[in-house]
Amino acid sequence: MKLAYYPGCVSQSTGKEMDASTRAVCSALGIELTELEDWNCCGATHVSNELVATGLAARNMAQTDLEIMTSCSICYSNLRAAAQRLEEPEVREKVNAVLEKKYSGAQIRHALDVILEALTEDDERIVVPLKELKVAPYYGCLLTRPAGQYSPQFPVVLEELIRRLQAEPVDFRLKTACCGGPIFMPQEKAAEDVAFRILLEAKKAGAQVIVTVCPLCHLMLDAKQKVLEQKHGEKIEIPVLYVTQLAGIALGLGPEELGLFMNSVSTMAMVEKAYERMGEE
Numbered sequence: 001m002k003l004a005y006y007p008g009c010v011s012q013s014t015g016k017e018m019d020a021s022t023r024a025v026c027s028a029l030g031i032e033l034t035e036l037e038d039w040n041c042c043g044a045t046h047v048s049n050e051l052v053a054t055g056l057a058a059r060n061m062a063q064t065d066l067e068i069m070t071s072c073s074i075c076y077s078n079l080r081a082a083a084q085r086l087e088e089p090e091v092r093e094k095v096n097a098v099l100e101k102k103y104s105g106a107q108i109r110h111a112l113d114v115i116l117e118a119l120t121e122d123d124e125r126i127v128v129p130l131k132e133l134k135v136a137p138y139y140g141c142l143l144t145r146p147a148g149q150y151s152p153q154f155p156v157v158l159e160e161l162i163r164r165l166q167a168e169p170v171d172f173r174l175k176t177a178c179c180g181g182p183i184f185m186p187q188e189k190a191a192e193d194v195a196f197r198i199l200l201e202a203k204k205a206g207a208q209v210i211v212t213v214c215p216l217c218h219l220m221l222d223a224k225q226k227v228l229e230q231k232h233g234e235k236i237e238i239p240v241l242y243v244t245q246l247a248g249i250a251l252g253l254g255p256e257e258l259g260l261f262m263n264s265v266s267t268m269a270m271v272e273k274a275y276e277r278m279g280e281e
């Protein structure tokens with residue numbers, strides 16, 4: 001499988017572990033990634049002009065004829081939304097008028113879907129089965145939007161991948177709730193209350209780890225977890241992994257390859273238990 005790879009802006013900053021684990025897992029699964037040579041911002045939510053945001057996304061998508069994969073749900077949502085807007089002849093004409101390479105159509109895929117497609121049932125490449133590991137599947141609010149790929153209300157693709165890695169998805173009723181990240185700057189307390197509610201729900205559901213597909217969700221639930229524990233006076237202590245990191249552990253990839261040392265809440269105890277269970281079997 002050969003795909004164009006759009007890393008997104010956070011791959012260069014707060015989401016380096018997302019990028020590293022994406023590349024490592026795809027390599028282990030024989031998925032060839034060709035990074036877009038001259039990519040720019042996807043036109044994320046801070047670009048208020050819809051036509052400008054569409055143009056930014058179109059400039060990326062026009063660089064290749066391959067299917068485009070990203071591991072960031074924000075980029076995934078923006079690129080797909082732009083592709084839908086560009087189906088309108090008037091929008092496409094305005095955007096192409098300022099593009100050097102003209103947009104003619106694109107297929108956008110998320111790394112989650114690509115990894116699930118690459119892994120078969122009882123895949124021999126899963127050398128560290130994640131048996132007995134209880135995982136909270138957290139989609140956030142953008143992976144399922146715009147509609148057409150995953151159900152906005154009842155997505156199940158994360159659960160499918162968790163099971164394929166031989167772990168156990170928990171019944172997590174807040175799995176599609178917003179993490180609060182988009183309102184963090186203007187409404188910090190409200191955003192933190194939302195994030196803590198999600199963490200608390202995962203704890204009540206018996207989760208030993210939360211898996212996410214969004215760098216903003218990861219920031220709110222992982223990087224801010226200790227601060228939220230202090231503010232609310234309750235320990236959570238649940239590692240938050242990108243889906244690519246979880247898949248990489250099952251594939252036997254090392255902590256350095258997966259960027260596990262970049263996670264704020266340590267993942268090492270969880271990884272060690274996975275290896276201990278494998279040794280016992």
